[in-house]
Amino acid sequence: MRIMVRATNWVGDAVMSLPAIAALRAARPQDEIVVVARPWVADLYRALGTGDGLMVHDPAKGRAALSREIREAKFDVALLLPNSFDAAWIAWRAGVPQRWGYARDARSWLLTRAIDVPRRGEIPEHQAYYYLELLRRLGILNTLPSVDSFRLPANPDPRQAARARLRERGVSDDTPIVGLNAGAAFGTAKRWMPDRYAELGRRLRDERGVSIVLFGSAVERDLASAIARRIGARAVSLAGETTLGGFLQLAAGCDLFVTNDTGTMHVAAAAGVAVLAVFGSTDERATAPLGPRVRIVKHEVSCSPCLLRECPVDHRCMRAISVEEVFEQSCQILDSVPPSFSTGTAR
Numbered sequence: 473m474r475i476m477v478r479a480t481n482w483v484g485d486a487v488m489s490l491p492a493i494a495a496l497r498a499a500r501p502q503d504e505i506v507v508v509a510r511p512w513v514a515d516l517y518r519a520l521g522t523g524d525g526l527m528v529h530d531p532a533k534g535r536a537a538l539s540r541e542i543r544e545a546k547f548d549v550a551l552l553l554p555n556s557f558d559a560a561w562i563a564w565r566a567g568v569p570q571r572w573g574y575a576r577d578a579r580s581w582l583l584t585r586a587i588d589v590p591r592r593g594e595i596p597e598h599q600a601y602y603y604l605e606l607l608r609r610l611g612i613l614n615t616l617p618s619v620d621s622f623r624l625p626a627n628p629d630p631r632q633a634a635r636a637r638l639r640e641r642g643v644s645d646d647t648p649i650v651g652l653n654a655g656a657a658f659g660t661a662k663r664w665m666p667d668r669y670a671e672l673g674r675r676l677r678d679e680r681g682v683s684i685v686l687f688g689s690a691v692e693r694d695l696a697s698a699i700a701r702r703i704g705a706r707a708v709s710l711a712g713e714t715t716l717g718g719f720l721q722l723a724a725g726c727d728l729f730v731t732n733d734t735g736t737m738h739v740a741a742a743a744g745v746a747v748l749a750v751f752g753s754t755d756e757r758a759t760a761p762l763g764p765r766v767r768i769v770k771h772e773v774s775c776s777p778c779l780l781r782e783c784p785v786d787h788r789c790m791r792a793i794s795v796e797e798v799f800e801q802s803c804q805i806l807d808s809v810p811p812s813f814s815t816g817t818a819r
Contacts, residue, residue: 475500476527476547476568478559479509479517482657483716483735484759485599486513487742489553490520491619491762492603496551497522499612506545508538515717516739519624535562542566551610553603557582572610585610597757622762624720624742634725638685641722642708648682648806651723651740653731654699655692655711659781661753662733664790664798666695670702671795672730676802677706685726686711687719687736728805730798737761746805750798752789753778769793769801 477493480486486509497505506525507517514528527545529538535558542550543566550563552573560579563571572585580586587609595601600619607613635645643649654669656662673684684703686696688711696711714722719736720743723729729740730748733756741747741761749761751770755777760768770776771792775785783789 473500473503473549474545474547475503475505475549475551476542476545476563477505477507477523478550478552478554478563479507479513480554481510481513483513483516484733484738486516487622487735487738488599488759488762489603490516490624490742491600491617491622492553492607493517493520494522494622495604495607495613495617499607506547508542512716515715515720516624518717519720521625535565538562539566542568551606552583553606572606574606597755598760598762599758600762619762621764622742623744630721630724630743634722637722638725641710641713643685643725644683644706645725647706648680648727649685649725650676650682650802650806651685651687651726651729651731651745652699653687653729653734653736655688655695656732656734657689657691658734661778661780661783661787664732664750664752664793665787666699667702668793668795668798669730670699672798672802673699673703673707675795675799677703679799680803680806682706682727682806684708685722687714687723688712728802730802733759741766748798748801748805750790750793752776752787752793753780753783755779767801767805769798 480489504524507523508527511528517526539562547568549570550568552559555576557577557579560582564582571583574589575586590605595605608616639645652669654666676682684707686700686709688696690712693712696709700707700709723740723743723745726745729745731737733751733754737749738761741763746765747761748767756768773789776789
């Protein structure tokens with residue numbers, strides 16, 4: 473059987489769906505599994521390495537082109553991880569005989585197996601279980617597995633290779649390295665304030681002797697560069713200079729990654745890096761990164777989680793989180809957790 477897995481479009485959702493794809497591979501070793509993904513998340517599936525193929529589709533080519541590609545591939549089943557009507561419509565238009573997914577977004581008539589959406593309390597809150605439950609309700613899994621961590625396969629000695637790449641980009645590798653991600657694609661409500669990231673970076677450099685690397689997307693280049701300038705010496709911005717695969721290769725060289733709730737937060741955790749994630753407007757019970765090397769810093773306020781793109785009041789959830797608190801948490805991680813990799817596996 474040839475199974476097409478339509479991947480999710482956001483980086484964070486894509487990482488949280490990886491346990492389900494790995495479970496599908498383990499449950500159906502005899503089937504051919506091909507992931508259909510957008511270019512900006514394709515590197516995750518290359519790193520996962522559990523599929524038999526990867527079909528990368530640029531949305532600029534349009535829906536008709538993707539439908540033709542899928543039709544020509546002659547899949548037997550389309551497993552749709554996104555909730556969108558569009559994902560189901562393209563699989564239907566491509567003539568895939570079996571189309572499986574959740575009964576969402578008025579698309580049930582396009583599906584041959586429209587699966588009821590789990591009600592609140594039926595499954596654990598974390599988003600990873602949402603994708604795993606789809607497999608269970610389809611009969612692919614007998615039980616819902618426990619997922620408290622997820623790790624992408626590590627290349628041999630990734631830390632040494634990552635350090636070499638960072639050195640080539642001007643990052644001093646004779647000190648601990650802390651990565652910072654001050655952006656968030658969804659909106660400013662998820663962002664801890666840039667001036668606090670700058671102060672945190674200066675304190676980590678001055679009091680702990682670390683080097684700082686700013687990461688982010690191309691649209692966050694100016695934000696990251698401004699923070700790097702405010703930190704000053706031993707701070708380098710690589711925002712907008714790497715693909716997702718490039719970030720995976722570089723993040724392995726970090727001893728700590730301090731980040732807002734954003735896609736690279738999940739990627740760093742899956743790569744085995746120690747992550748300190750700042751949460752405010754979103755719900756860490758549903759979208760925290762998976763892994764034993766993850767800490768969350770958050771202050772409870774009455775309006776959180778609001779899940780809004782922009783804060784309509786005073787950003788109180790983020791303003792409640794002080795530089796001192798994040799600095800202390802960072803120091804605890806740097807003191808208690810060994811470097812991210814020494815032999816290719818977390819210790």
